[in-house]
Amino acid sequence: MSEKTTPRIMPGFMELLPPDQIMFNKIYDTIREVYESFGFLPLDTPVLELSEVLLAKAGGETEKQIYRFNKGDTDIAMRFDLTVPLARYVAQHAGELTFPFKRYQMSKVYRGERPQKGRFREFYQCDIDIIGNEELPLIHDAEIPAVIYNIFKKLDFGKFTIRLNNRKVLNGFFSELGLADNVADILRVIDKIDKIGAEKVLAELAEYGADGEKGEKILSFITASGSTDEKIAYLKSLNIENENFKEGTSELEQVAGYMRMFGIEDDYFTIDLTIARGLDYYTGTVYETVLDDYRNLGSVCSGGRYDNLTGFYTKQKMPGIGISIGLTRLFSQLKNAELIKPESNTVVKALVAPMGVDMKYPLEIAEKLRSAGIPTEVYYQDKGFKHKMKYANKMGIPYVVIIGEDELKDGNVTVKNMETGEQKTVKAEEILDEVK
Amino acid sequence: MSEKTTPRIMPGFMELLPPDQIMFNKIYDTIREVYESFGFLPLDTPVLELSEVLLAKAGGETEKQIYRFNKGDTDIAMRFDLTVPLARYVAQHAGELTFPFKRYQMSKVYRGERPQKGRFREFYQCDIDIIGNEELPLIHDAEIPAVIYNIFKKLDFGKFTIRLNNRKVLNGFFSELGLADNVADILRVIDKIDKIGAEKVLAELAEYGADGEKGEKILSFITASGSTDEKIAYLKSLNIENENFKEGTSELEQVAGYMRMFGIEDDYFTIDLTIARGLDYYTGTVYETVLDDYRNLGSVCSGGRYDNLTGFYTKQKMPGIGISIGLTRLFSQLKNAELIKPESNTVVKALVAPMGVDMKYPLEIAEKLRSAGIPTEVYYQDKGFKHKMKYANKMGIPYVVIIGEDELKDGNVTVKNMETGEQKTVKAEEILDEVK
Numbered sequence: 057m058s059e060k061t062t063p064r065i066m067p068g069f070m071e072l073l074p075p076d077q078i079m080f081n082k083i084y085d086t087i088r089e090v091y092e093s094f095g096f097l098p099l100d101t102p103v104l105e106l107s108e109v110l111l112a113k114a115g116g117e118t119e120k121q122i123y124r125f126n127k128g129d130t131d132i133a134m135r136f137d138l139t140v141p142l143a144r145y146v147a148q149h150a151g152e153l154t155f156p157f158k159r160y161q162m163s164k165v166y167r168g169e170r171p172q173k174g175r176f177r178e179f180y181q182c183d184i185d186i187i188g189n190e191e192l193p194l195i196h197d198a199e200i201p202a203v204i205y206n207i208f209k210k211l212d213f214g215k216f217t218i219r220l221n222n223r224k225v226l227n228g229f230f231s232e233l234g235l236a237d238n239v240a241d242i243l244r245v246i247d248k249i250d251k252i253g254a255e256k257v258l259a260e261l262a263e264y265g266a267d268g269e270k271g272e273k274i275l276s277f278i279t280a281s282g283s284t285d286e287k288i289a290y291l292k293s294l295n296i297e298n299e300n301f302k303e304g305t306s307e308l309e310q311v312a313g314y315m316r317m318f319g320i321e322d323d324y325f326t327i328d329l330t331i332a333r334g335l336d337y338y339t340g341t342v343y344e345t346v347l348d349d350y351r352n353l354g355s356v357c358s359g360g361r362y363d364n365l366t367g368f369y370t371k372q373k374m375p376g377i378g379i380s381i382g383l384t385r386l387f388s389q390l391k392n393a394e395l396i397k398p399e400s401n402t403v404v405k406a407l408v409a410p411m412g413v414d415m416k417y418p419l420e421i422a423e424k425l426r427s428a429g430i431p432t433e434v435y436y437q438d439k440g441f442k443h444k445m446k447y448a449n450k451m452g453i454p455y456v457v458i459i460g461e462d463e464l465k466d467g468n469v470t471v472k473n474m475e476t477g478e479q480k481t482v483k484a485e486e487i488l489d490e491v492k
Numbered sequence: 493m494s495e496k497t498t499p500r501i502m503p504g505f506m507e508l509l510p511p512d513q514i515m516f517n518k519i520y521d522t523i524r525e526v527y528e529s530f531g532f533l534p535l536d537t538p539v540l541e542l543s544e545v546l547l548a549k550a551g552g553e554t555e556k557q558i559y560r561f562n563k564g565d566t567d568i569a570m571r572f573d574l575t576v577p578l579a580r581y582v583a584q585h586a587g588e589l590t591f592p593f594k595r596y597q598m599s600k601v602y603r604g605e606r607p608q609k610g611r612f613r614e615f616y617q618c619d620i621d622i623i624g625n626e627e628l629p630l631i632h633d634a635e636i637p638a639v640i641y642n643i644f645k646k647l648d649f650g651k652f653t654i655r656l657n658n659r660k661v662l663n664g665f666f667s668e669l670g671l672a673d674n675v676a677d678i679l680r681v682i683d684k685i686d687k688i689g690a691e692k693v694l695a696e697l698a699e700y701g702a703d704g705e706k707g708e709k710i711l712s713f714i715t716a717s718g719s720t721d722e723k724i725a726y727l728k729s730l731n732i733e734n735e736n737f738k739e740g741t742s743e744l745e746q747v748a749g750y751m752r753m754f755g756i757e758d759d760y761f762t763i764d765l766t767i768a769r770g771l772d773y774y775t776g777t778v779y780e781t782v783l784d785d786y787r788n789l790g791s792v793c794s795g796g797r798y799d800n801l802t803g804f805y806t807k808q809k810m811p812g813i814g815i816s817i818g819l820t821r822l823f824s825q826l827k828n829a830e831l832i833k834p835e836s837n838t839v840v841k842a843l844v845a846p847m848g849v850d851m852k853y854p855l856e857i858a859e860k861l862r863s864a865g866i867p868t869e870v871y872y873q874d875k876g877f878k879h880k881m882k883y884a885n886k887m888g889i890p891y892v893v894i895i896g897e898d899e900l901k902d903g904n905v906t907v908k909n910m911e912t913g914e915q916k917t918v919k920a921e922e923i924l925d926e927v928k
Contacts, residue, residue: 061548063584063805066566069538071581073588074595077534093862095840095869098513102505102614103539103600104559112497123540123568125561127604130502132559145507148499152509154837154887159510164539168563178538195851195872206862317855369499401590404531415631419753426529426642433531436631451590 068169068177070384075398080387083211083396084162087182087381090207091160094199096184099159101141103166107133109144112368121167134166138183139365139378146187147369155189156196162383176384185378187365192375194307197341197361198314200379204345204357205320207381213395215348216356218320219328222308223338223360225291226329228301229277238264243332246278254279278330284312287327304340311341339363343379353389357381400452406491407453408434409444411460418459421469421484425457428488448474455491504605504613506820511834516823519647519832520598523618523817526643527596530635532620535597537577543569546576548804557603570602574619574816575801582623583805591625592632598819612820621814623801628811630743633777633797634750636815640781640793641756643817649831651784652792654756655764658744659774659796661727662765664737665713674700679768682714690715714766720748723763740776747777775799779815789825793817836888842927843889844870845880847896854895857905857920861893864924884910891927 065071072080092098107124110133123134135141138161146157162182169175184203186196201218208216230239245260254275261271280290291305308327315325333342342360347353359379366374390396406425410418418434425432433453435444441458448456458470463481470481471490482490501507508516528534543560546569559570571577574597582593598618605611620639622632637654644652666675681696690711697707716726727741744763751761769778778796783789795815802810826832842861846854854870861868869889871880877894884892894906899917906917907926918926 060806061545061804063580064542064545065538065580065584066540066542066568069540071537073585074533074535077536080536081534092839093865093867095838095867097510097839098517099510100513100516101507102501104502104505104602104614106500106502109497109500123561123563125559127559132502144499144501148501149509166540178540193872314851317852319856319859368497370496402531403528403533415750416753420755423755429529431529431531436629 066177068171068175070176070179070388075401076391078400078403079396079398080383083387084180084182084383086210087207087383088160088162090203090210091162091182091184093206094158094184094203096158096160096203099142099145099161100163101135101138101145101161103134103164104132105135105141105144107131110135110140113140121169123166123168136167137165138163138181138380139185142183142185142187143365143374144369146374147366147372150189150370150372150374155187156192157187158184159187160184174385174388176388179382179384182381182383183378185365185376187374187376190373190375192361192377194310195314196377197307197311198318200359200377201315201325201343202318202320204343204379205318205324208345208347208357213347213350213390216324217346217348218325219331219344219346219355220308220311220315220325221328221331221342222304222311223332223340223342224300224304225308226304226332228296228298228304229294232296232298232301233266233270233273235264235266235270238266242266242274246274246330247332249278249330280329284322284325284327287329288312307340333358333360337362341377347395350389350393350395353386353393356386402433402451402453404431404433404451404453406430406432406455406457407444407448407451408432408457408459409441409448410435411441411458413459413461413464417464421457421459421487424484424487425491430488430491445472445474457487457491502613504607504611506612506615506824511837512827514836514839515832515834516819519823520616520618520819522646523643523819524596524598526639526646527598527618527620529642530594530620530639532594532596532639535578535581535595536599537571537574537581537597539570539600539602540568541571541577541580543567545580546571549576557605559602559604572603573601574599574617575621575814578619578621578623579801579810580805582810583802583808586625586806586808586810591623592628593623594620595623596620610821610824612824615818615820618817618819619814621801621812623810623812626809626811628797628813630746631750632813633743633747634754636795636813637751637761637779638754638756640779640815641754641760644781644783644793649783649826650786652760653782653784654761655767655780655782655791656744656747656751656761657764657767657778658740658747659768659776659778660736660740661744662740662768664732664734664740665730668732668734668737669702669706669709671700671702671706674702678702678710679766682710682766683768685714685766716765720758720761720763723765724748743776769794769796773798777813783831786825786829786831789822789829792822838869838887838889840867840869840887840889842866842868842891842893843880843884843887844868844893844895845877845884846871847877847894849895849897849900853900857893857895857923860920860923861927866924866927881908881910893923893927 122136164178165181166178204218241264249257258271266274288309331342331344338360340361344355345357357379361377363375364373365376408418408422422432422434454474456472463469467484468481469484469487472479558572600614601617602614677700685693694707702710724745767778767780774796776797780791781793793815797813799811800809801812844854844858858868858870890910892908899905903920904917905920905923908915
């Protein structure tokens with residue numbers, strides 16, 4: 057055993073030290089808690105699937121990024137998102153599920169990309185979707201942002217804005233201008249307006265048939281400002297007769313109304329007519345979410361409505377709506393921006409410190425604390441008082457429970473609050489009043 | 493899109509319907525909660541590692557079962573357990589960790605085995621380990637079974653027994669008989685005693701040099717009965733002068749003493765001199781855990797102490813102790829034995845049922861319940877009262893909050909307890925007294 061292998065992991069994989077992992081889990085748990093509070097059900101699909109099944113839809117760029125291999129005669133692929141496995145699951149188990157089927161999955165997905173800054177090959181996606189059987193009421197389009205709202209309020213990363221749009225509005229508007237065939241290109245150009253400015257956008261739009269008046273109309277459309285109600289009034293004022301446009305505008309108005317009923321403050325959402333999201337996928341409401349003080353992070357939570365999730369697996373039509381939080385990327389960005397910092401090096405809330413006494417009584421006290429839901433560690437090693445205090449400080453343990461001969465004799469404990477420095481000797485039965 | 497792909501997963505992969513997944517998560521969360529209550533820190537290593545690193549130790553059978561593939565120039569393997577990644581992690585980050593380092597990891601591992609009943613290719617392992625730097629006090633050997641005890645008490649799968657042994661006792665005993673070289677074979681024979689009986693065991697032992705008096709000695713050793721204290725007295729009464737044996741016996745005695753201090757009732761643990769566990773790995777205390785009413789499931793939680801975790805990666809000596817619960821297998825077995833059954837088809841505790849009123853007030857009530865930690869769903873569709881009750885019943889939702897015109901007008905809600913059938917109209921502010 058003289059030859060040692062250098063311990064290391066591959067680039068593009070995130071592995072954390074305990075203080076960061078604790079912080080990561082806290083965010084993960086908060087997201088999960090809010091998902092469940094809205095009645096989303098847990099799902100846990102395999103990481104490995106048959107390539108034939110997983111790649112039924114994929115092609116081109118996606119397929120290149122897949123981790124795919126053979127084991128025996130089986131062609132196997134690692135999941136690259138949680139949407140395809142959901143589609144497969146819903147199609148496979150449609151007869152056993154209750155619709156609308158609301159599920160969350162918060163799991164790792166894999167993309168064998170060339171590693172580069174901010175890109176991960178293994179990362180958590182935290183997804184919710186609501187799948188209808190043949191139909192899905194519009195109120196769900198407001199339920200999804202209500203979930204986002206509750207999550208980011210709880211996570212407390214500062215003010216955020218949920219940006220809302222509707223693909224029918226976009227498609228209807230461009231159809232009306234006779235530009236239906238160039239929607240994809242036009243949206244790509246529009247997306248650059250913050251970077252390259254209005255002049256250059258107009259020039260590029262002209263290349264796709266949107267010249268002169270058409271270009272100006274597009275520009276005033278995407279730069280429309282005002283409150284949610286003012287933007288809806290603006291859309292109506294365009295007097296566009298296209299059915300798609302009218303339906304989309306009506307949906308936007310209804311969704312905004314429902315969002316208010318869900319308790320989302322007006323200040324936390326806005327209609328943004330430039331948002332399109334995955335072009336070949338979404339068909340109605342679409343969302344992005346930005347942290348107001350960290351706009352450069354881009355959208356931290358995106359999604360929208362799609363007409364049919366399961367087309368590759370079944371003839372049943374399954375419309376749905378969903379969002380995804382890319383947690384690994386978000387965590388990494390927030391950490392780099394120092395918006396989140398580890399609060400503690402441990403999950404432990406109380407350290408029992410025996411001072412020259414047998415372990416029996418200290419272990420009893422530790423068990424009492426644990427039973428009350430307080431993660432507790434016992435300092436087993438025979439070290440001095442200062443050493444134990446130093447350890448508690450270093451780890452960020454908020455309470456130390458000191459047990460010496462006096463405490464043992466009288467059935468007491470001495471509780472030290474490490475933040476305030478206060479120290480109090482109480483009966484063992486009263487320990488839960490001191491350690492909270 | 494006329495050609496549909498049949499939606500399916502590979503054999504050997506467990507995927508659950510929501511009621512089972514909810515039950516699975518409940519068990520998972522309980523284990524995690526107890527792990528954290530003892531101060532174990534979370535760890536989340538990558539599923540994919542460099543083959544060179546992951547397989548530094550592996551060989552033979554293990555290597556055959558590995559999912560291993562190339563992506564570009566990189567030789568990649570999927571983790572097959574959580575111990576090797578822990579060794580790699582501890583060696584890699586030794587300078588950044590506080591020792592003893594206590595970590596838990598509850599993640600999926602992968603083995604490309606031939607699928608057979610009860611064998612999984614993807615399964616959860618729930619591991620804890622305590623790693624010392626150069627040394628690790630013996631009290632940790634009792635802390636580990638204290639964790640097991642608390643978990644299985646909470647999980648409430650009926651009476652269980654933690655079986656305890658010490659490898660030094662075994663090695664010392666067989667050395668004393670001059671059989672040190674045949675320990676592995678002898679332990680394998682011993683293990684069959686329940687199946688083939690004492691006569692045949694004696695015959696087989698003779699093949700490995702344990703004939704006549706030696707065979708009889710082994711037989712009386714492994715069939716020693718009595719309480720924990722009686723077994724320790726029996727070991728001492730053998731008057732074996734082998735140092736290993738004496739050290740092991742003393743450790744067993746001390747560990748049993750500590751276990752009592754940790755509050756483990758005597759009825760829940762026993763010394764079992766036939767337990768050896770992984771022969772090339774464990775060096776001191778070893779454990780198995782059986783559910784008394786389901787002994788045929790085998791050990792549901794096993795582990796022990798090892799001298800050096802990180803020998804393949806670093807010269808530092810890192811002794812440790814740990815256990816593992818194979819959760820996927822355990823869950824599958826308990827479900828088949830009908831020891832666990834789904835309690836509900838949803839995580840939702842309250843269904844808000846608007847009856848002919850606008851959504852604003854019902855959504856406010858739902859938000860109030862969610863803020864109080866009660867997962868709540870709103871029945872959006874315009875269906876009759878019976879339909880809504882039927883849905884709550886089918887899903888196993890314990891409370892229905894009925895909101896009709898009268899409730900709206902008076903600022904009330906009507907809460908129906910679905911178990912008792914009781915129904916009560918109260919002020920909206922009092923809803924949390926009714927829905928718990």
